[in-house]
Amino acid sequence: MSTCRPQQSILRSSGISSCTLPRQCLARAPTIATLRTRRAGRAARGTPDNATTSAAEDLTDGGVSLPTTTTSSSSSAGSSCPFLAGLPSPPAAGSPWYTRLQQLSHPEQWQRAALGSHSMVSVPSQLGLPAAYLLGTAELAKAVLAGEGDITLQGVQRNYGFATLVGQHSLLMVQEPRHKYLRNLIMPAFSPEAIERLTPRMVAVVSRYLDAWAAAGTPVLAAQELKALTFDFIYAVILGRDYEQQQLQHMRQLYGTWAAGLQDWPFLQLPFTRFGKAMAAREQLMELFKAAIAETRALLQQGQEVPGILASLVSAVDEEGNRLSEVELCDNLMLLILAGHDTSSVTLTNILANLHNHPAAMQQLRQEQQALLARHGSQLSTGVLREMPYAEAVIRETLRLRNVVPGLHRVAARDIELGGYAVPAGTMLYSPLHLLNKSDPRWAGDDVEAFRPERMMTAEGQKGGWQLSFGHGPRFCAGYLVAMAEMKVLLALLARGYDFECDTDTQWVQQVGQVPANHLPMTVTRRRDAAAATCV
Ligand code: HEM
Incomplete structure (x- = not known):
């Protein structure tokens, strides 16, 4: 041998x-x-x-x-x-029970200690958590996330409650080659041209919220308001039209009941369980989606130009003339609302807290916007959004410190070699994104816990490095451009027209990402010179 x-x-x-x-x-x-x-x-x-x-x-x-x-x-x-x-297995993390409790309460510290100086360790199953190989370098994480043939998403896909609530036909639930086929049909809806058409709608939603916060005169709870904003935003860009506030309120409630079901266990579909209520909410959301699909199809058949991601999905056609079925459309709408809602609202909540705590960064952001106003006037287009390196650095630095997706699971589909170790088929492979961000060799010697957007402006900082906040490989975030546009629109409008204060003296708790226990009370006031900066 x-x-x-x-x-x-x-x-x-x-x-x-x-x-x-x-x-x-x-x-x-x-x-x-x-x-x-x-x-x-x-x-x-x-x-x-x-x-x-x-x-x-x-x-x-x-x-x-x-x-x-x-x-x-x-x-x-x-x-x-x-x-x-002939290959060895990675060394076992071999933790006693109390450190496994640490795994649940302080995952990042536990992962760091478990990995020590190793690039990968094997974590045995304990306390109901499945056995897994924990990956300690971005090189290994990228290899796993890119390795679709050898690697599957089975862990998520076998979660009965999640799969049933999100839908078996959504991108998240299908394996290759179906995943690649679906993605090819779906991705044109997220092209730069599609985003350009949606920008006025994005600006309208964000402006409406900023004006309402300023008009409130008293503190608003930023974390909750941003949840509502990102819901209205994703609904507007997906369905391509405006809804009455009452309708949006109803849809937000349905979504909230549906999302609560994802946290339930065991998944019993009874009228009084969270899962049962979530399934009932899903049915109602599906009816709303079906009505929107029928309406969009009718408008397209009349030759009308219909904005929005749904219209792109309805129009998508493969080489043989096949289109997405109604159930595929519905399941993927459900996924888009899930994937594009909490991720953005939690990141924006963290961004506002960071900007409040770092007035110099807020000042820098204002200067970037003033220069853009002088160059392009008040109009916000995708071209202008691209010229915001500082806003982008603020977003990336916030995600580096508080990655909204703490880690990604995959499962080896067959026996493979990874980093010199044998990985038997069926092994769960966990990429701890949050830990990788903090261990990025680019920042060795720097204060990795400090919020310093300037580090992202250097030649080194502009590379991806170990930061995999939006994933990697064939399942890289489909909504990356939408997410960046949404966050930049909010930062641009805020810096151009408003002052804000928020109460950041609070605990941050782990939910979808880390969220402030006090929901971040925030006071917003319109700046005197704001009139010149109105962008719609
Ligand atoms: C700050 C905001 C966001 C972050 C940090 C984020 C992060 C991610 C990550 C890490 C993945 C990869 C999951 C995996 O590999 O298993 C992903 C996938 C995905 N994201 Fe996002 N996301 C964000 C916003 C959005 C938005 C706004 C949308 C939709 C408009 C969206 C739609 C999706 C979809 C559909 C997938 C699944 C892609 C596939 O399986 O092919 N995301 N996202």
Whole structure:
């Protein structure tokens, strides 16, 4: 076996490999292709991938004699690939019970301690948490997030409550190659041109909220207001039209009941359980979506130009003329509202708190907007949004400190090699995004806990580095451009026309991202020179 050891440095730099061997071994060993062909053959015959196989069967594929395999998912020793079988497992985190409690209460500190100086550790199942390999470098996390063929999202997809509430046909729930097909149909709705058409609507929603906060005369609860703002915003850009406040209020309530069901367990669909109520709310939301789909289709058939993501989705057509079905449209609308709502509201809440605590950063933001007003007048277009490096640095620095998505789960679909270790099929792989942000080698020696948007303005800071706030690979955030446009519109309008104060003396608690326990009371006043900066 020793002559067949892989070139470790190549494997490390290339991320994942199912079975990669040096050239001199290829005559005697299976290639990735032969391993996959064998699996494909089994699948075609209806034989499970982890079924007992014999050396005789393997001989028919590549002329290669392989060890008899009893299961492909138990350990590297059971792998049908000699190279994988020879690889070690990562060291075990081996934590006693009290540190596992730390895992739940202080995940970032626990992860740092568990990893120590290792690039990956194996965390055994304890206290109801599943066993997983914890990844400690961005290189490994990126390899896993990009490795769609070898890696699946099964962990999320097997969560019955989540899958039922979000919908089996949403992007999040489908595997390759269906995921790629759906994404190709959906992504034109998020193109820069589509965002350009939606910008006036985005400006209108944000202006309405800023004016209302200033008119309130008393503190408003920023965290709650931003939840409402981002809901109205995502609804407006998806459905492409304005709704009466009463209707929006009704839809927000339905969404709130639906979202509460995601936290329920066990998922019992009874009239009095949170899950049961959430399913009933889902039914009502589906009826509203179906009506909007029918209306959009009718307008498009009359040859009218209809703005909004839904119109793009309804119009999307593949090479053979197929379109998204009604159930695919509905499930993906549900996903877009979920994915585009709390993520943005929590990030914006954190941004406002940071700007309040760092007046110099707010001043810098105002200067950037004054320069833009002088150059382009008050109009906000996607071109103008692109010319906001400081606003972008504020957003990225806020996400670096308080990543709204703390980490991403994936599952190895087959036996793979990762970073020199064997990863048996079925292993959960966890990328701790929050920890990776803080461990980014670019900021070694800096105060990583300090809010300093300027670090993002340097040549080094403009690169992605270890910051994977919007994910990586084929499932990279579909709404990235919408999210950035939304946050920049709010920052631009706020800096141009308003002053604000908020009470940041509070605990921050972990929910979807970290949120202020006091909901961030905030007073907003219109600036005297604001008239010149009105943008709609
Ligand atoms: C600050 C705001 C946001 C952050 C930090 C964020 C972050 C992320 C991350 C980390 C993922 C990857 C999930 C994974 O790999 O499993 C993701 C996926 C996704 N996001 Fe976002 N997101 C944001 C806003 C939005 C918005 C506004 C929308 C919609 C308009 C959106 C729609 C989606 C969708 C549809 C996916 C699934 C993509 C796929 O599976 O192909 N996100 N987001």
